[in-house]
Each structure stands twice: as structure tokens, then as C-alpha cells.
Amino acid sequence: MSQTPRQPVGRSAPTSADVARLAGVSRATVSYVLNNTAAVRISEPTRLRVRAAAEELGYVPHAAARSLRAGHTRTVVMPSARLPGGPLPVRFYDEFQSELRRLEYTVVEYGGVGLDGDEAARAWAELRPVAVVCPGATQPSAYGVSLLRRSGARAVVTLGPHPTRGAHFLALDERRIGAAAVGHLIHRGRRAIGVVVPREPGPKLCAELRLEGARAAAEGSGARTVPLPMAYEEESAAALAARWRATGLDAVFAFDDAYAMLLMRALQDEGVDVPRETAVVGAGDLLLGRLLRPRLSTVRVDTVSGRRLAELVDRVVREPAAEPEHHDLMAARAVHRESS
Template sequence: MEHGRRATLKDVAAASGVSRATVSFVLNDTPNQTISEATRARVLQAVQDLGYKPHGIAKALREGTSRIVVLQIDSGLDGNHSRSYLRGLDQELTEHDHLLVVRHGPAGEESARRVLNAINPRAVLIFGEPYRNGRVVEDEGDARDGPAAHVALQIAYLAENGHREIALAVPEATPPSAARRWFAQVAAGELGLPPLRDLVVPRPRDAGTAAIAAFRAANPSVTAIAAHDDDVALRALTALHDLGVDVPDECAVIGFDDTEYGALFTPALTTVHIDAEAHGRHAARAILGLNPAAPGTAPARVIPRQTV
């Protein structure tokens, strides 16, 4: 076997002088198979000598419900929160010999039923559902981590830079936006700021520019925009550019979740970076019924660039 290459079932069969089917029967302790103790011992010794480990995907597909976890994620979610969550969830599941299957797109009832019928997973997760609802890893009231703390960090950064009249920009009026608005208003109140102004920034570009123009005309005292995510922040920056508004001197903008596209924009977008790897690991351990102990969460942080 080549140095550094992972041992395969074929390698074990060759080393023990039996067929791959026999190796599989031994490893799976398949009933109704007549295999001598000498052969069984030879196969197990080859497994130990070669450091063979069953392929996780194959094992998951064989065992179905005990080895597969499905994560449903909106195809439009692409930030450090989702990427780090996926990384933590996948790593923790892999360490416990489980397989993560990720489905992108809308999670309709019929679609979910087909998944359950086809692969009988151990669990189906909806990405971001606990986060949007304000539930965090250890405690719903945890002030160090989770949506309330992350939104508070965003609003506080604007306040620290002298902004009092702030708009909260969202893509549309949806339940997640309502939850986000509540967290932001609580943060503003705790900082002694006036209530945040509501701002919906729609697509396409012309509609977004028109919305920003109308908002600024109706709210001339607003000097900063806290965006629902980096996508909305970039829509706002584009609209402000089209309107000839100087950023950040006339209007500051801060994003959320650092998709990294903001760093390519001019001016480069100030944003909040969220690392949710530990969240993913905690979710995996909860699914597997394990002690929730896992690496502590990394605190969110502001990435200062040029728009605040």
C-alpha cells in the first residue's frame, strides 16, 4: 500500500488472503456466514496492522437512520455564520462516524417528506432556525453569544462612532426580520439611543435606490444604516453611490456576517464577523445524545473597514 494512503477494504482482503466479501462479512459480523475463527482472526489482524477504518459514507448509507443527518439551508445564505456552522457540524458528526447531507433551497413539506422516505435520516435540521429565534448554545439569555449579542455589537459600534439616529435595513418584512428588529431595538434602548428607523431595501438596483432616496428624504437626521446582512448593506451602499451620498461622511453603513464580498467593494464594507463552528458542534452532539461539552464559542467581532 502506498505511504500515506488510507487503507481500503481491498487492501485488507489482500493482506489477509480472502475476498472483499469475506472481509465485509467479518467486519459487519454478518449472520448466517460460515467463517472459521482462523480466517476471522487473520482479517481482524490485517485491519489492525493496516489501520483500516470503514468508509463513513458507505457505513451511513448502510445503516440509514443511525448515521445520516440532513441539514436544510437556504441557498442564499453565504456568510461566516453558515460556513463555520457547517464546518463544526460536519467535523463533529464525522468524528462520531456520521454523515452530513446538506440540501440547498426552500424546505417545503413535500420536499422534506421525500428526503425522510428516501434516506431515513437520524435528524433533519433547518439552518439558522435556533439563531433566528434567539436560542443560543448554552442559554437563551446568554449575553456573550447568539443573535442578541451579535446585533448589540453592530449597534454599539455605530454608537461608539458618534451615531445616534440609526436605520435598520432589512431585505423584506419577514418573521426573521421581525426578530432581528426586536433584538436591535433592545440594543438601542440599552445604549440610550432613540428607536431605530425601519428601512426595507428591495431588489433590483433601481428599486433599492428609490427606497433609500425616499427614506433619506423622510428621515434626514439618520446618519447610519445597520444592515440585516452584508447583502443588504451592499445594496444600500450601491444606492447611496447612485444618489451621490458620501459614505461614511454623510451616511455610515455596517454589514453583518462578513460574506467577504464587502472587502471587494469601494468603499470596503465594515461588518460583523460571526464564527459559529462551536454552534455546529453543539448541534451535532445534541443530535447524537452526547454530553454537550464542545469548544467554547468564538465571540463575534467587528471588521472595521471604510464605511463607518
Template sequence: MGGSERVTLKDVAAASGVSRATVSFVLNDDPNQTISATTRERVRQAARDLGYVPHGVARALREGASRVVVLNIDWGLEGNYSRSYVRGLDDELAAHDHILLVRHGHHTPPETQRVLDAIRPRAVIRFAEPYLTGHDLEDRGGGWKDGLAAHSALQIRHLAERGHQHIALALPEGENPVAGARLRFVAQIAGRLGLASLTSFVASRPRTASARAVEEFRTAHPEVTAVAAFNDDVALRTVTALHDLGLSAPGDLAVMGYDDTEYGALMTPALTTVHIDAEAHGRLAARTTLGLDASDLEPVPARVIVRDSA
């Protein structure tokens, strides 16, 4: 063979006298295939003699990085948005011969560096960073086109259109990279809609703590008639807290979720929420990472799923 030609599985198969499939099974250590030790060694020896290098490894050596893209997702951001975002990112990367590796949790710079050292990824992406920081797709106006601001406005506007002038934002406990941005955006939205200044409370865990938080908040703010929850999880805790207090949604307090998880449709009352399809956002992240044109990408508009809780 010419020195510039890459050795293929077909070449290894011909040299070892077995099929290409057998070579693939041996070199990938497929545990579901029964291949004799003699045949396995013959295939491996042929691969060594020919200088066979797996395609992905050869490409990584040539390009100086693997075709792996790492996605870091912070705790507390899992939901319909993240699922559709990952689906779009994964599909788009696969279409361009890359592989997605998803890491959940809090990621410190040293931890990220260990990943870089171990697998030399093409890139490391922070989940939905443009969305979380207020810039989304071609929108540079604070996410008011298809970002966090626009979707927060959709939630508040729905409640306002149903006559609620005093609305509270229910937040998750602990640190969350989105909570501060949501508070800023809903304050702007309330001002634009002529609503009273929005208040907030933390829907704590466990269940008894959540009930106590809702009871204390209602005592301090009896004028509030609706809750815009940070996500469906927080909304479910709020509705459960009302039930434990002998109250109901929407009779005593309208409660609206955000991000449309499957559990919201299963509870009673079923949860009114905001549905966001982020597949285009994931595809955009993939193309931006790979340096490809993304002008043809159009996001699916977010929409309110009207059920019984608000």
C-alpha cells in the same frame, strides 16, 4: 464463520482471490479503476454467497436509522455564519462516524417527510434554530450571551459609540425567518443605549429599486446618520445605492454590515461589519443531536471588523 460475526471486505477478498482494495473498488463501482467484468462478477458473487452487507447499511438496519444527519438551511441565511456552522457540525458529526447532508431552500413538512422515508436519517436539524429563536448554547436569556441578540447589540453599539443617535435597520426583501427577531432586538438595544427609536427600510432588488428605496427613506428620515444592515449583502446594496445617488459612505450615511462575507472587504469603501464564528454552535448541534456532552464547548466571541464604511 460464526453466525454472529459480521462479514468484512477481507472475507470477501479471501473468498474471491483478490485484494481487499479490489473488493472495495468493485462494490463501490469506482469508475476510475480498470477491473475485468469476470473479476467484478466473481467479487460480487462472493459477497452474495457470504451475505456481505456494507458497514453503514448494516449499522442502519441494526439501529433502525442511518448515520446521516440532515441540515435544512432556508434561503437568505447563507453567509459566514452558515459556513462556519456547517463546518463545525460536519466535523463533529464525522468525529462520531456520522455523515451530514445539507438541503438549501424552503422545506415543507411533506418534503421533509420524503427525506425521512428515503434515507431514514438519524435526525433532521433546522439550521441554527437555537440562534434564530434567541436561545444559544447555555444562554436562555434571549440570545444575549452569544446569540442573535448579542450580535445585533454589537452592531448597534459600535455605531452608537461613533456618535450616531439616529440609526436605521436595512432589511432584505421577502420573507426571512430572522428579520422579525432582529427588529425586536435592535429596538431593545436602542432603548438600553438611549438612542432614538430605530426605523427601517427594505433594500430591494434590482439596483435601481435599491437606489429608489434609499432615496425615499432619506427624504422621509433626514435625521438618520447610520444604517445597520441585516447582512453584508444588504449593506453592499445600500452602499451601491448611495453611490448611484451621488452620495457616499460614510460621508453622507455610515453603513455597517453583518456576518462578514468576503465581498465586503473587496469593495470601496470596504465594509465595516460583524464577524461571527459559529463553529462551536455547529458542534453543539451535532452533540445535542447525538446525545453527547457539550459542556466543554466555548464559542469564539463575535467581533466588529472595522473598515471604511462606518
């Protein structure tokens, strides 16, 4: 049962020696127990006694000292901002971080906003992480990967459309999302397809890749695609909807479900019939999209679990000399509902 540490205010922080005295064991035993050292067998009653003593004193191991003994930290760094509109859901990141914590890594989200890949790599290198996970726009060049490796990172894992020399690579190709959406619309008989391009800077890379995939899907089909800049604001959606009929478009891939729901409501307010006049497709398969009328067609993105990514990080940390691994992280498929 948790209790307030009895360490008086103003005294120095408790040490492993204090825990050893209270538990009646050696300092080595305290270290083995609190660092979960599997190579040394410690009885369960002793483990419980050590942990109880540490909790009573408010003792926590010193991360820097532990890093010195191990020769590396247990810190995994990743960007501080999850990419808006990206294909990886929040639950993926939550599972990934939870699994890393279970494997006794400390996750630090830092240095992703306003920094390009190599600038972010320099910021991360200052923390001397044991591993770095770089999605999307924060993906460093080969120079950035080399910089991280020289600073002590045993694993650099990139998530994006293209691999980077020297880094482990998980293919996260956003072009598949645009291709799946436009391929679905073409299959439904649409030939003049708008592609929403968010005005916000955050989704820029995602939007460019999805537009590229949309254009590739339309090539040779007789269909045309038109980029449509739009901010995630009611005013911007209303302005686009007000001139919709003048565009001559009969369908729209609206970047993701959030933009799609916003634009669909604006089109309906303008009297544009969805899907008879204009088909609408989003991406992400949000539950809210299924509750709308008409129900929102979408692109469902299937990815490997966050646990598998955490296991990859742990494996390459333990085997830093291994050749870079390449894996496919995602698949995209259209889900037809009433809006298309």
C-alpha cells in the same frame, strides 16, 4: 489505487460473501473491516486485502441492513437550504458535514424550503434519522421534537434564539448582531439609524431578530431606529437611496455585508457621502467589504467550530438518554472601518 469495478453490467450487486471469497477471509471479517469495528482486532494487511477486494468488486455495505443490525440508521438530517443572511458561514456547514462524514454518518439535506418547524419535523421523521439538526426557522416545537424522537431520532439539536423542550440547544441569538451594529453606530454619534429589513422571505426570521436587537440597543440612548424594507436588487437599493435625504437618517445597519455593499453603492450614486452624511454597517465581515472604498464597517460573528457541533451530535447519539445540553454558539462584535 482506484480502478473500475469488474462486476459485469446486468449481474446482481456484489455481496459481502463475494468480497470474503476474493479476499480469502470470512464474511464476519469483511463486516468488521468495512464497518470499522474497533472492538475486533484485524491486522493491517488483512484490512488492506478486504478493502482492495471490495473496491475491485464495486461492493458497498447495504445501509438498510446495517441499520437493522445496529438498531438505528447513521443518517443526520438538516434543512436543505442554508438560511440566507444567517450568521453561520458556509465554511461552518462544510466543516460540520465533513466531520460528520469522518465519524461515519450520512448527512441528508432535506425538507427546509417552505416548511415550518413541525411540518419539517414530519418530513424528516419519514427518513428515520438518527439525528436532526434544526437551525432558525426550521426549529420544531416540543411536539415536533417528540415526533422525531418517537420516529427513532436519538439526537435533536436546535440552533436559534430560544430552546425547545426535549431538544439539545445551541444559542444562536441573531439579536446580538443587530445590537452590536446599532451600539457601534450610537457610539460613533449617530442618532437616526435605519435598519434594512430584506423583502425576501428567506432572511425573514433573521431580519426580525436583528431588528429587535437594534431596537433594544437604541432604547434609552436618545437614538431612534427605523425599519427600511429593501430587496436584494439594484432597483430596490436605488429607490431607497433616491429618497434617503428625505428620511432624515444619518446611519444604516444594512442587515448584512451583501445588502450593505449594495446600498452603499446606491447611496454614493445619489451623491450621499459615506460616512460623513450617512454611516453604513453590515454584518458577516466579508473580504469584499474590506476591498471597497470606504472600507465597510461590519459585525463579526464568532461561532464554535463545525467540528464541535459534529462531536456533540455523535456524543448524544451514543447517549440518547442524557439530559438536553445547552451551549452558547456565537458572539457578535462590531468592527470599525471607514464606512462608519
